[in-house]
Amino acid sequence: QEVTLRVHHFLSADAPIQKGVLEPWDKMVEDQSGGRIDVQIYPSMQLGGRPPQLFDQARDGVVDIAWTLLGYTPGRFPLSEVFELPFLSGSAAETTAALQEYQKKYMADELAGVHPLLIHAPAAYKLHTKDKAVAGVADLAGLKVRAPSRTMTDGLNALGATAVGMPVPEVPQALTSGVIDGAVIPWEVFGSLRIESVTRNHTEFGSENGGLSSAVMALVMNQAAYNALPDDLKQVIDANSGAALADLAGTAFDKAEAAERQKAIDAGNTVTVIPEENLDEWRQASQPVIDTWVKAMTDAGHDGQAMLDDARAMLDRARAE
Amino acid sequence: MTGIAAGLSAFAVLLALMAVRVPIGVSMLAVGLGGYALWTGTTPLLAFLKTSTYYQFSTYSLSVIPLFVLMGEFATKAGMSRALYRTAAAFLGHRRGGLAMASIGGCAAFGAICGSSLATAATMGQVALPEMRRYNYSGALATGSLAAGGTLGILIPPSVILVLYALMAEMSIATMFVAAMIPGILAALGYMLAVAVFVRRYPEDGPAGPRATWPERLAALQETWSLILIFVLVIVGMYRGWFTPTEAASVGAFCTGLLAVLYGGMRLRGIADCLRGTAVTSAMIFLILLGAEIFNAFLAQTRTPMLLAAAIQDSGLSPMMILLAILALYLALGCVMDSMSMLLLTIPIFYPIIAGLDFGMSREETLIWFGILAVVVVEVGLITPPVGMNVFIINGMARDVPMIESFRGVLPFLISDIIRIALLVAFPAITLGLVRLLG
């Protein structure tokens, strides 16, 4: 082979991102390049550093490609935070499809310096609690809940819970020991955290599999490494990025989501689905978080309301498909 | 050069640098940085370094280390070693070799607060060594029992080395601590048995001391209850109840510090001493951690760990043979090397190998079992010649005892160690029983 691409991420080798996205991508790229591209996947931060460094590792050429959550560097990607807002996002496929549009329209500046291969999202985040089943806003009062992002930190506090910010690896131990009573995460993460026997209650919003929030994930390539590819290999990469890869990722994450959800149900856990018509009290309570984001964007010189409306419209279109 | 050749040459350079008095952390950094620059390139290295140091030091899970070190420093200032030794001596002192057994018991109890073997040996040594010499214990038995007893410091939780293993192998710190409990108690009992056998053979080495009355025993026990309380709070609290490891260490350090102020007469000056001691030990550990991080990042680029793991799995050796080979390597390295840096260098290579082997247990149980075995074997290195750090420390305190006497005195405990390692290898249930029970 003539080109080696080192892909770096923080999850374990059996996580859905590796098994469902990176490994199939590896195979497609290697096959379509006639073996001229050699993809090496390094899970679990094997190449060094901590998850917040991943984006810059790709930007600066420490690695060729990195996969990360944009929310791991709070404050750095404020425009992408719209998908973290409460009760907006849908399934992985839907949010990922909407993100393709949103990325083109709004995210070019934030992603400057890297060559984005895929901007995507997991299925919307559900609320998982240890002992207390949450069926209404009132049930959240006083619960200590791990928040996944700074947006949801505000969101949980607005809903009456106490948001606790902590690194993901701490979550299982923190749940067992009562440091937190619950966590806002997608089902898909259960596979690696192994917490189905700890959190026995799960709350979904609006509809089966509906959620509270989401996160923006990014598979990004070093710009110089991309530029250095001969044209025909650039085409191989292009043919396997963006929209072409979005379907694959959306499907993989939704599949993992359904599988982990089923495992929890099989284990005898309770899944509470809050019906769409009861969601108003939740929406009202968390509205200040949305207002805050819009205001922050507007203060920063963007049209916050238009971006929010756009994101909603993109999600609606994706849902309709 | 192939990746594996680069990786192995890097190891050779690393060992060479260490051999010529370059600090271990600096050696790892130098080889890691040099290797990274040569293998991957200078530009990526310079970019990698922009935030790596910061994030290495700013990691929540690693913050437990300075806090446990501080707890050990406070425990020393609190005069706990004296109370613990007195209690153990009140119950065992009248037997032949009883004061040596009491030293072991005191070390085990002190190890339940302190995360370092060297500190445990040194602290108990200050108290127990003069006592044993006063009752005409031979230099061999007195120094040998303390050097061996000190190794209980890293086996009985809390233990800095177990914390590092848990983080490297992605295991829960609390689970590793629980798994170490029975092997730790077994080690203490084995050492006491070694004393009994030794004094049966050489009665004049450990004459019987005075017999304490029951009121004296109860009075001694009263002095130690606070310490038992702290241990229970920290370990049980971490496993069952109430906090993360960092929180447990904070609570433990706080309570121990309180004891030191209330009973140990610690004042501002004493607190400053403890903090300075913590500063040295923590900086030393984190420099090695940083070195290991960068060295391992370079090693991963060469794919040495993955290639070695694959080669060993294809070698046709049985899992038990591979395990025994690794343990033998640890024993050999432990004779000349510092235990913590040894584990930091080798665990990233060995744990994927072990995790991929079938010992008839789940992957998680295999890693728990291996972790305890590795720590036990590494800890034996602290009392083996030629470089037995614990023996050096205790021998340094007993100026009139020749070094050769101290190593002779350690021999029965080494035999006890070998038997215990064999037991732990043969019966994984000794390590895993408590973990399964508390599941």
Added chain:
Amino acid sequence: MTGQEGGEAGDAALTEHALPVSVPGWIAALCRFFAALGGAVLLAMMLMTVASVLRRSFLGAPIPGDFELVELGSAVAIFCFLPWCQVTGGNVLVDFFTSKSTPRSNHLLEAAGDLLYLLIAALLAWRLFHGGAEMREYGEQTMVLRIPLWWTFPIILPAMLLLVATCAATTIGHLRKARA
């Protein structure tokens, strides 16, 4: 454990450390100051965590952002501890292979080791300066309290520069001893 401070018997080197050398008074004083600063931060971090545990146990809510405060505090403390560890000869080394050599040659070897540390510390300090500048430029902050990450750098960077100076001082100290 304070190396050359060593008052009590147990404070004698607890493991194999560098040979003692003397350094200029102002370096030692600065190292002591930074160690005290880091110690104060560690103590504050411990007290904050205990308070947060108590608050969680009795009031049902921890101190907001307790985890990220520990992360910030831990970074500040460790950076501040590095020069003190170096000036007290606290960095562990292997002395098995050179224990029979003359003090002169051992001091020369340690001078070389400290020079290596100096170069590495200077490299890390230079890179950290850029890392901090980027954190500031990109507005990176903690999740809950939104504390800008670069705020710790006005302590971290001077601590690293002090480490460089300390390495220079111990290198010279070892060379002097080798000549004596």
